[in-house]
Amino acid sequence: MSSFARHRIPDGSAQSARLVPPERWRAALRHAPLGMILSIVVLAVVFTWANPRFGSVENLQNLLYQVAVPLIVVVGTTMVIQMGSIDLSVQGVMGASGMAWILMSPNSRLAVDFGPWAWVAALALGLGLGLLAGIVHARLKVPSFVVTLGTWYIGLGIGVLLYGNGMLPSLTSETLARWPTRLTLGVPNAFWLAAAALGLGLLVMNYTRLGRGILAIGNNETIAGAMGLPVASIKIMAFAVAGLLSALAGILATMQLGSGSPDIGSGQLFTVIPAAVIAGTALSGGEGGVVRSALGVFLLILLNNGLVLAGVDPDFQSGIFGAILVVAIIAVSWPLRGRLKVAK
Amino acid sequence: MTDHSEILMNRTTLAKPLGGRLSRLASGHVIAPPLVFAVMLGAVWLLNPNYLSPFGISIVAATAAPILLLALGQATVLNVGSIDLSNAATSLLGTILLAMILPGYGFWGILAILALVTVIGAIVAYAQVPSFALTLGTLGVLQTAALVTSDSQTIYLGANRELVSTLYTTNVGFVPLSFWLAVAVALVFWAALQFTRAGQSMTAMGKNETAAILSGVPVRGLRIAAFAVSGFLGGVAGLAILAQAGSASASGIGSALLLPGIAAALVGGASISGGQTNPLNVIFGALTVAFVPMAIQALGVGAQSQSLVYGLFIILVVALTTTRSRGIVIK
Numbered sequence: 234m235s236s237f238a239r240h241r242i243p244d245g246s247a248q249s250a251r252l253v254p255p256e257r258w259r260a261a262l263r264h265a266p267l268g269m270i271l272s273i274v275v276l277a278v279v280f281t282w283a284n285p286r287f288g289s290v291e292n293l294q295n296l297l298y299q300v301a302v303p304l305i306v307v308v309g310t311t312m313v314i315q316m317g318s319i320d321l322s323v324q325g326v327m328g329a330s331g332m333a334w335i336l337m338s339p340n341s342r343l344a345v346d347f348g349p350w351a352w353v354a355a356l357a358l359g360l361g362l363g364l365l366a367g368i369v370h371a372r373l374k375v376p377s378f379v380v381t382l383g384t385w386y387i388g389l390g391i392g393v394l395l396y397g398n399g400m401l402p403s404l405t406s407e408t409l410a411r412w413p414t415r416l417t418l419g420v421p422n423a424f425w426l427a428a429a430a431l432g433l434g435l436l437v438m439n440y441t442r443l444g445r446g447i448l449a450i451g452n453n454e455t456i457a458g459a460m461g462l463p464v465a466s467i468k469i470m471a472f473a474v475a476g477l478l479s480a481l482a483g484i485l486a487t488m489q490l491g492s493g494s495p496d497i498g499s500g501q502l503f504t505v506i507p508a509a510v511i512a513g514t515a516l517s518g519g520e521g522g523v524v525r526s527a528l529g530v531f532l533l534i535l536l537n538n539g540l541v542l543a544g545v546d547p548d549f550q551s552g553i554f555g556a557i558l559v560v561a562i563i564a565v566s567w568p569l570r571g572r573l574k575v576a577k
Numbered sequence: 578m579t580d581h582s583e584i585l586m587n588r589t590t591l592a593k594p595l596g597g598r599l600s601r602l603a604s605g606h607v608i609a610p611p612l613v614f615a616v617m618l619g620a621v622w623l624l625n626p627n628y629l630s631p632f633g634i635s636i637v638a639a640t641a642a643p644i645l646l647l648a649l650g651q652a653t654v655l656n657v658g659s660i661d662l663s664n665a666a667t668s669l670l671g672t673i674l675l676a677m678i679l680p681g682y683g684f685w686g687i688l689a690i691l692a693l694v695t696v697i698g699a700i701v702a703y704a705q706v707p708s709f710a711l712t713l714g715t716l717g718v719l720q721t722a723a724l725v726t727s728d729s730q731t732i733y734l735g736a737n738r739e740l741v742s743t744l745y746t747t748n749v750g751f752v753p754l755s756f757w758l759a760v761a762v763a764l765v766f767w768a769a770l771q772f773t774r775a776g777q778s779m780t781a782m783g784k785n786e787t788a789a790i791l792s793g794v795p796v797r798g799l800r801i802a803a804f805a806v807s808g809f810l811g812g813v814a815g816l817a818i819l820a821q822a823g824s825a826s827a828s829g830i831g832s833a834l835l836l837p838g839i840a841a842a843l844v845g846g847a848s849i850s851g852g853q854t855n856p857l858n859v860i861f862g863a864l865t866v867a868f869v870p871m872a873i874q875a876l877g878v879g880a881q882s883q884s885l886v887y888g889l890f891i892i893l894v895v896a897l898t899t900t901r902s903r904g905i906v907i908k
Contacts, residue, residue, distance in 0.1 A: 319709075325888075373896045376849045378660075382836065383892035390885025397881070503717065510710045517707070548724050555717020562706045562714070 269512055269528040273535060280539030287542050294421055298414065300534045301423035302489070304527055305482040307505040308434035309475030311526040314509055315438075316468065317451045317518025318370065318377035320475050323505065325388025326362050327483030327498030330355040332395035332402075334484045335493035339406040342399055346406075356480045362388055363476020367469035377472075392495030403492035413489050423485055430478060434523040437474070447471050451518030503551060507558040508533050533557075610845050610858040613894055614865045617872050625875040631751040637867050639745060639821055642755040643668070645863035646814035647838030648845060649759070649766055650807035652859050655842060656770075657803045658783045658851030659708035664811040665835035666719035669827065671815030673723055676732040676825035699801050716835075723827040731826035745820040755817040759863075762810065766856040779803060783851030840887070841866040844894045865890075 281288040306323050313320040336343060337351035347354070366384045370377045396402075404410045413423035438444035446467040449457040458464045479498075486497045505526075512529030514521025536557070537550055545553075621628050647664055654661040674689065700711060747754045770776035779799050782789040790796050814834070819825055845862025847854045869890060870883050878886070 325884075369892055369896065375892065375896045378849050379843055379895045380892055382839065383888040383890075383895075386836075386884045386888030386891065388888075390882055390888060393881050393884055503713070506710070506713060516709055548729070549721055551717035552721025552724075553717075555714040555719075555721070558714035559700075559711060559718070562710050563700065 266512065266525045266528055269525065269532065273528065273532050276532070276535055276539060280535075280543065283539070284542045287539055290419075292538070292542070294416070294419070296535060296538050297424040298421045298489075299538065300531060301413070301421070301427040302482050302486045303501060303504045303508065303530045303534065304424075304427040305430045305478055305485065306501055307508055307526045307530050308430050308523050309478035310505045311509050311514055311521065311523045312434065312438065312444075312447055312471050313377070313475050314506075314514050314516060315451045315518055315521060316447045316471050317454065318468070318471075319516065320366070320381045320472065321378065321502060322362065322366060322381040322384040322388060322476070323479045323482070324496075324498035324500075324502055325385035325390075325392070326359045326476055326479035327388075327486060327501065328392030328495040329362065329388040329395070329483070330359045330480035331483035331487035331497040332392045332493045332495060333358050335402050335404060335487050336395060338404065338409060340402040340493070341405055342402040352484065355484050356477055358391070359476040359478075359480020359483065360473055361476070363473040363479075364469065366476065367472030370472065371465040371468040381472075389495055392497075396493065396495050401492050401494075404488065409488060410491050413485060423489065426481075426485060430481065431523060431527055434478075438523055443467060443470055443474075451520070500551075503554065504530065504533055507554055511558060511561045609894065609897055610855075610861040610865070613844065614861045614868070617865060617868060621868075621872050621875040624877075628871055628875045633871065634751050635748060635753060637864065637871060638752040638756040641863045641867035642753065642759045643814040643817040643821075643834060644837050644841050644867055645756070645759040645860060646762065646810045646817060647834055648841035648859050648863050648866075649763055649856060650810035650814075651838050651842040652845070652847040652854045652856060653766070653779075653803045653806045653810075654708070655847045655849060656783045656851060656854040657779050657800055658786060659800065659803065660712065660839075660849070661804060661807045662709065662712040662835065663716040663719055664807050665833075665838055666716045666723065667808050667811035668815040668818065668834065670719050670723045670726065671812040672819050672825040673727045673732060673827065675815055675819055677726070699804075703797065720827070727825065727827050729827060731824050733824045745817075755820055758813075759817070760860060762813070763856040763860050770854065770856065775799065775802065780852055780854070783848075783853070785852075837866050840891050843891060865894075 277288070286292055306327075310320055310323065334351050334355035337345060337347040337354055339346045362384050365387075366377070366380045369375050369383075370380045413421060413426075415422050417425060438447070446457070446462050446464075449460075449462055450464055450467060454464060482501070483497060487493055490497065508529030509521065509526040510516065510529075511532065512521060512525035512527075514526055533554060536553065537547075540549070540553065541547055618629070627633070647668060650664050651661060654664075700706070745753050745755055749757055770780065778789065778794045779802075781792070782794055782796055782799060786796060841863040842854075842859055843849065843862070844865050845855070845859035847859065847862075866887075869887055870880065873883055873886055874880060
């Protein structure tokens with residue numbers, strides 16, 4: 234149970250031996266995703282060599298702007314995958330929350346402005362969809378794949394119903410439309426928002442009962458339950474947080490686009506799940522982490538941006554992501570093969 | 578160990594008296610799929626009988642045919658405990674290849690697709706990677722392949738068109754031939770699962786793979802076979818799509834069939850964790866999924882709530898039919 238020892242419970246109990254700082258740094262370095270960082274550096278060097286514009290400040294800012302939405306989504310997705318479940322609903326939740334947000338903010342269809350209440354309502358919608366998925370999964374014992382497939386459709390349906398037959402709702406407030414691109418300390422606001430979500434995810438996973446509980450469930454749900462962890466409530470909370478983060482991503486994506494669409498999240502699932510998997514978050518749970526997944530998102534977005542600058546057709550994006558995913562997972566799992574290993 | 582007894586039970590069921598068989602039938606996942614479909618049919622008939630005209634039935638059956646074929650393929654893979662996210666993309670690429678080479682080499686097109694997906698299955702089995710991640714990758718690759726081979730254009734059927742379109746234009750009892758073809762596949766699949774060693778081994782593998790390995794079940798070969806069946810049926814679904822549409826493109830009818838295919842298999846009682854599939858119920862699953870849009874219209878709710886109803890439906894049906902007896906950990 235070496236993996237269990239790694240997941241210390243931060244309540245200062247006798248078992249959680251505190252490591253002295255140098256030991257701690259060395260341990261952190263051993264678990265650092267050096268391979269990921271190296272791949273990102275190599276790719277950056279190659280792309281800069283292929284097209285010097287890649288390394289320009291404008292393009293780097295553009296990169297941070299593009300990475301923001303999938304970065305927010307991947308934090309929630311990773312938490313759910315680390316628990317051994319899966320969340321397919323991100324695109325649906327993004328569509329529902331994005332539409333709810335824009336219809337309550339200054340827009341070309343309705344003459345309303347609820348200000349911060351638009352945020353509250355849209356985030357609550359995402360939280361609600363996440364809670365629904367969590368409760369059905371944990372209490373009614375329906376596999377998370379099926380439940381979140383359902384909430385994907387439900388979210389999409391809410392988005393379509395809100396979109397209705399009227400004209401395209403576009404954002405009329407210049408301040409809001411410009412906010413994601415505006416720079417603070419040289420970095421686009423969109424990225425600051427994503428960085429805040431990432432920081433929050435990191436805190437939750439490392440320093441709260443919820444985060445440690447998620448990892449314990451991912452490692453071995455039966456043991457976690459036997460030890461007295463409230464497995465059902467932890468699961469429900471994890472799905473609720475994932476829904477909340479998808480909603481935030483939906484709002485940001487709507488702001489970036491400047492108009493509302495139920496399909497605002499289109500393609501996100503195909504970025505965040507490969508990103509998490511490439512970065513070493515095992516779909517069986519208990520492994521990986523939000524920082525690793527964030528690096529995975531960086532790698533994929535960087536690759537896409539670099540290939541576009543190098544003159545490759547954007548249509549190839551899903552093919553390239555797919556090919557990388559196939560190669561990466563085979564490479565990772567090749568040494569772990571065994572006659573009795575079960576890979577589903 | 579339980580797997581062995583269940584296999585034995587499956588085999589001896591046939592010889593059991595009727596009472597025992599009925600009590601087995603009565604468990605939720607067996608009876609629910611036809612029941613759900615019947616209830617929906619009844620509701621539409623009460624509210625708006627016009628939707629059940631011969632024309633209406635023929636439209637539902639034509640829509641259900643490719644969904645059923647994909648769902649049967651998906652059910653095969655689900656039965657061994659894996660999942661195939663790329664089968665709709667396979668069928669899309671198959672449709673395009675078929676449309677391009679139909680004047681002359683249509684049959685070889687299906688064979689080429691079959692070879693391709695067998696390779697995907699082999700990778701899952703030999704590299705021992707999780708099928709969810711791997712087929713997500715091949716999904717992307719196949720989508721791009723579809724875009725590239727079709728050059729992002731719509732390809733219309735020209736010469737030899739009637740070779741394919743007969744499947745759609747010929748009706749037997751208001752229902753196009755393509756649907757009967759899919760039903761025939763389901764019957765064959767059902768018989769294969771019940772009466773062949775390979776079928777029973779696949780179910781055993783889905784119930785408990787470690788136990789199956791230890792009992793000498795050729796797990797790798799069977800997993801490859803399951804993916805090959807899924808891909809092959811994807812190709813046949815492509816045929817049905819081509820027959821109906823008369824043209825193929827990377828964003829055509831086939832591009833959005835992945836989720837309906839999975840939904841149909843699940844509504845048809847296939848378990849996502851493996852070891853439980855009834856191909857005959859998948860027929861009702863596919864009919865239900867194809868019928869939902871029409872039912873929504875008949876109930877006068879408006880087409881826009883289609884996705885919403887779909888989502889609620891999947892959760893509801895699976896929550897009602899899923900078996901919770903095997904193991905306490907549900908992922």
